[in-house]
Amino acid sequence: MIELGISVEGQTEQEFVRKVLAPHLWNFGIDPRASIVNTRIDADGTRYKGGSVSVERAARNIRPLLGSFDWTTTFYDLYGFDDRRTDESADELEARLSDRLNNRRFIAYVQQYEFEALLFASPDAAERVFASTALRDALFGVSEGFATPEHINDSRETSPSHRLEAIFAIHLRRGYDKVVDGRLLLESAGLPAVRTRCPRFNAWLTRLESLAGT
Known part of the structure; x- marks a missing residue:
């Protein structure tokens, strides 16, 4: 079974991974597990999860996953990036994430728009x-x-x-x-x-399914 870590923006996406995506990917020999991003860590160690993300915040959360899973991906909303540049597309944000992590077992995915x-x-x-x-x-x-x-x-x-x-x-x-x-x-x-009507989402899920052959 291939272990897939998915960095997600919040509890909504976490539930989607647990209840909808995971049962589907198990059929392909892939076990996905969602991890909600830490958006803030106080001096006393208190962690705050979920909410808006940035490329740097995402990178800090993704790095530990890269060493714990066979593959790692993301499921963030384009709408939720607080460092999104003017008119920056989901594809361009994915490219920024990929460049920041620079790991061949990382698959950046940003949902357009939410x-x-x-x-x-x-x-x-x-x-x-x-x-x-x-x-x-x-x-x-x-x-x-x-x-x-x-x-x-x-x-x-x-x-x-x-x-x-x-x-x-x-x-x-x-x-x-x-x-x-x-x-x-x-x-x-x-x-x-959903896949029939949402081509970007379908392309991402198709790529995840293909991990079984890697």
């Missing part, structure tokens, strides 16, 4: 999980305005997570729970549906 973009890949999942055709239609109404869910943009008002907050408030009359709701929607959608 993890929540994946939830727009299969609006039917919302009806199955929450028994709400209105929620399904609202997700579909957003996704059909973009070439792929990964093109749903990164402004403070219209990022995927902000859109979900608004949609859940209107149609379910409650907030969107990033950890629980995100996992439930992706489990219901299934990876094949």
Whole structure:
């Protein structure tokens, strides 16, 4: 079994790795384990996990993983990088991460624009999980305005997570729970549906699957 370390931005991505990605990759002889980035360490040793990341902060968290796993990758949001340069793309951020680590067993991956973009890949999942055709239609109404869910943009008002907050408030009359709701929607959608609609995510997952032959 190939051991794969995945440095993730927060608990949402950690749950996705545990409950959705891991069962899939086990079929390929790959055991992925998620590690949430430490965003701050106080003088007394108290560690704070999750939240925004930077290339340097990511590198500090990734280096220990490189010596503990056969392969290491990342699952960060483009939206969450606080040192992102003006108009810097996900591909360019991945290149900066790769250059910073300079390790052939490291695979940089940055989700464009957010993890929540994946939830727009299969609006039917919302009806199955929450028994709400209105929620399904609202997700579909957003996704059909973009070439792929990964093109749903990164402004403070219209990022995927902000859109979900608004949609859940209107149609379910409650907030969107990033950890629980995100996992439930992706489990219901299934990876094949997400991969069909999200080409960057699919390319990353295809590369991870190929590690079994390395």
